Amino acid sequence: QKEVEQNSGPLSVPEGAIASLNCTYSDRVSQSFFWYRQYSGKSPELIMSIYSNGDKEDGRFTAQLNKASQYVSLLIRDSQPSDSATYLCAVITQGAQKLVFGQGTRLTINP
């Protein structure tokens, strides 16, 4: 079992709809959770970080964390074609500094 798992997609969503991206992790002592966006040929760019259970909203983005279920998600409201990218879920476990990434979910927003 991989430490961080994501559905590789592709996930296709119509413009204006809500895109829902999911991630599960295996290490119960994971402490910090991040969503990065990566456009093709570019480097990862931070979208959201979340550290405690519940929801965290930033503009059109909402991150949700459920430590009991070892599950973190990212919702993108009012999806735009410019949101088309690969979304990487990353986790840092207790006592560590390194990011452990999932393989990424490729999202396409259709105009």
Add this chain to the structure above:
Amino acid sequence: GAGVSQSPRYKVAKRGQDVALRCDPISGHVSLFWYQQALGQGPEFLTYFQNEAQLDKSGLPSDRFFAERPEGSVSTLKIQRTQQEDSAVYLCASSSGTNQETQYFGPGTRLLVL
């Protein structure tokens, strides 16, 4: 302000050649990380520096890979006797502290070993 920079952006090497990849972190950032990203995969951790100290090198795939950060700023990742399986994008990231802060990534070096 300036972000993380890496050079070269692209490198083509013949199998068996040595290569050196450079990373300039954000000024003042204490922590520096190297990751390797294969096509279609998420980045994988290689090594971590806190200032000049290499605190974690558990991700380096073989003893052909070596990294240093002698003055606690610029870092170099060296790959000796390159193999085709070393072809990947090498990403450098830095963060301001040592408490799981956000890591900011450079543009990466795309290495192709022929």
